[in-house]
Every structure is written in C-alpha cells, then in structure tokens.
Amino acid sequence: MPAVTADAKATRHDWTVPGVYPVAPGVHRVPLPLPSDGLRAVNVYVVEDGGGLVLIDSGWALEQARTALTAALAALGAGLGDVRSFLVTHVHRDHYTLAVQLRREFGSAVSLGLGEQQAIAALSGGTASPFAPQLAELRASGAVRLTQQLGDIARSLPGDTADWEAPDRWLTPHQEIGLTARTLTAIATPGHTRGHMVFRDAAGGLLFAGRWPFRLAGRGGRREREPRPLGRRRVPGTGIGVRVRCAGAAPRAGSRLPGAVALRRIVPVALTFGHHHHLCPEVA
Numbered sequence: 001m002p003a004v005t006a007d008a009k010a011t012r013h014d015w016t017v018p019g020v021y022p023v024a025p026g027v028h029r030v031p032l033p034l035p036s037d038g039l040r041a042v043n044v045y046v047v048e049d050g051g052g053l054v055l056i057d058s059g060w061a062l063e064q065a066r067t068a069l070t071a072a073l074a075a076l077g078a079g080l081g082d083v084r085s086f087l088v089t090h091v092h093r094d095h096y097t098l099a100v101q102l103r104r105e106f107g108s109a110v111s112l113g114l115g116e117q118q119a120i121a122a123l124s125g126g127t128a129s130p131f132a133p134q135l136a137e138l139r140a141s142g143a144v145r146l147t148q149q150l151g152d153i154a155r156s157l158p159g160d161t162a163d164w165e166a167p168d169r170w171l172t173p174h175q176e177i178g179l180t181a182r183t184l185t186a187i188a189t190p191g192h193t194r195g196h197m198v199f200r201d202a203a204g205g206l207l208f209a210g211r212w213p214f215r216l217a218g219r220g221g222r223r224e225r226e227p228r229p230l231g232r233r234r235v236p237g238t239g240i241g242v243r244v245r246c247a248g249a250a251p252r253a254g255s256r257l258p259g260a261v262a263l264r265r266i267v268p269v270a271l272t273f274g275h276h277h278h279l280c281p282e283v284a
Contacts, residue, residue, distance in 0.1 A: 016041035018068050020075045024204055026181065030072040032059035034094055035158060042094045044069065045208055046076065050180035052084040056199060056208045058099035061163050065098055085109040087177065087184065088167070089210025090193040091116040091123070097163040111177070112167040113188060115195025124164040130154040171197055184208075 021029040026048040031041040045056035053073070059065040066080075073079055085108055086099035099110045112120070122128035131154045138147040171177075173188040177199070184199045192211040199208040 015043070018071070020046070020072045024206055027204070027206065028072075028076065030069065032065040032068050032098075033062075034060060034065075035062060039094070046073070047179070047182075048076075049084065049182075051082075053078055053082050054179055055083055055086050055099070057089055057095040057210060058086050058097070058102070060094040060159075061097035061101040062158060066101075069098070081106045083108045085111065087171075087186075087199055087208075088112045089198065089208065090196040091119045092193065093157075093159060093163065095210065097159060100163060100165050103165075103168075109169065110167040111169040111171050113186070113195035113197040114170040114172050115188065115190060116193065117166075117170065117195070119194065120164060120166050124161060124166070126161045130157055 016031050016033075018031060018033075023029050023045065028046040030044045030046055032044055033041055042057065042059055044059050047054040047056065053076075059069060070080060073082065080102055083102065083106065086103075088096050088099060088110065090096070091112065096112070099108070102108055103110050119128070131150055135147055135150055135154070138150065171186040173186065175186045177184040177186060182201050182204055184201055186197045187200055189196050189198050189209075196210060198210060200206070201208075
C-alpha cells in the first residue's frame, strides 16, 4: 500500500480536518466526524498489516463517518473489506459502533477490553441510557433546567440498541496481539471507562491511547493554546518517562487516575490520542 504524505503543519491547530496523516511507518491517523459541536471528530489509526489493515478504534456508526473512512482508505489504496480487525480502546459509541456495523458486512474481527462486558450487556440489552449518572446528579442537585437540556441532548443522539453487540474477542490485561509485522500489548487503563485499554507497540515506540488516562492540561489546569517544545517529559507523580511528539500532551501534575499505575513502567513512547488538538504531527 502506498505511503500517504500530508502537510502536518496545516492541521497543527485543527486536528479534525479530514484526511490521512502519517504517524509512523505503516501507521496513519484518520479523523472521522462526530455529530456535536464539542468533540468534532475522533481519530482512528490505520495500521498496515501485511496485505490488510488493522484499525485502532473505528468511529461512530454514522453515514458521514463511514464515508470519511472509505475515502481515507481509498487514499491508501484499500477499502473497507481490507480491514481484518478492529482493536477498540473503549466502549463509547464514537470508538466502537462503526466496527460492529462493518463486521456485519465484511466479517472483520472486533476486540475490546474484558472490563467492558457489563457495559456491552447493558447497551445491547437496552438497559443503559446516555448520561444517566450525570442526569441523576443534576436531578439530585435540583438543576431542573440543566437536567432537561442534557436529557434533550441524550434523546437526540443517533443510534439505538441495534448498534451494540459483543466483540469477537475480550482482551485481558497484558495480552499480546500478534500482527504480521508488529506485536501490540493490551494494557488495562481504567478510568475513562471501566475496561479502557491502551495498545503498546514496544518495537515501534508507539502507544495508542484512545483517551489518555490522565487529564490533559496546561498552566492553571487549562489546555494550552500554543504548542510547547517537543521532546522527553516525565509524568508527574508516576515515574513514567514519555517522549511526546504531540504538543500539549503532558498530563496534569498530581493526576492519580487508575490508568497511571498500569503505565508506570512503560519506556519512552510516542502518544496517539482519540481526541486531541495537537496530535502527533511528526512522522517517526
């Protein structure tokens, strides 16, 4: 499959621009659109694997996302049928549901962290509802108007229980996933969801993080608007050394989410995120 070149500087301040962006040899970032004015896109990572493709996350099962993914794969000389498998970082619909849809059509295998079993059962069984914990807290606080507004948003979200099915494979912590040219290790990083996984490519120096298990912030707890110098940084309070290719990716000092423990001994890596404004523009 041909390599894709992209003007990374053109998207430094808008990572949501559609296209195919090289991250490392044989690895490409593809932003897919989301139906909101908050998070406007989700990053899917296309890993070339022999004569086929492996995707880290899939996008939301929406026509516009599928169209964007089809166009991106075409730029790589491939199609949806060339996707052999999906490795999904967590159960949220913008990362998981398009994989389920494409599996029905093309037979691609879908893998998800074991800790998401309860969520999948609730979602596929129709017993889960969007923003249920947040709505409960708002009601208990007496925030009637906010409860109504958030409830309206929840009811307007596209999709239903038909979007949800169990994966072909439940991934366990430290499970190795052998591809043709690389081996990924699944690392459990609960926090964003109960079964959140990151995938480490030790030989390639990559960590596919989905939602990074630390809060991202700049000075004063706010995201930085301007890129900071790239290079090696230490995650405060964890002993983790990371080599950051994407500006603004240093976790907030004092973060103690459970995923920090799982990543404590990881060697320096380049980080790839599901949602980020300054996402790995440099090619390894």
